[in-house]
Amino acid sequence: MRRQDLALSAEESLAIVDQVQFAVLSLVDEAGRPYSVPLDYVRRGPALYFHGAREGRKVRAMRKTPWGCAVIIGENEIIPAKLGRQYKTVIVEGAIELIDDPAEKRQVMTWVVERKSPDYMELGQKVIEKMLDRVLVYKMSMEVVSGKHGL
Secondary structure (H helix, E strand, O other), X not given: OOOHHHEOOHHHHHHHHHXXXXXXXXXXXXXXXXXEEEEEOEEEOOEEEEEEEOOXXXXXXXXXXXXXXXXXXXXXXXXXXXXXXXXXXXXXXXEEEEEOOHHHHHHHHHHHHHHHOXXXXXXXXXXXXXXXXHEEEEEEXXXXXXXXXXX
């Protein structure tokens, strides 16, 4: 990061990652063009887990270039008197692994339900079983994590 005076600590950056749970994942598609897609995620240890369709531009991009960059926007408020914006953002970069093992997919999707809808675990498990064959899990190693703040 060019402006080290605006850098967040590793702890602050991970706190934002854990709080927000939503990112724009940027990839390079098979034609070499940038491709970004907003996705929910859950973090476990040094990895972000996304889930989605088994096919499509996103999956083709991950297969061709298994590396991604996730942009996570935390606090974000315009401050008119300062002619600027107060913000906290985190960028995560890392290798991406496509996971199709049913047990691993079930575990990741259970983490998603626990995080997003903890009062609906029974319903969540039914939905997971129904969707299991139709989804992939995308595991992104958190190899580079940098957070930044402004104003």
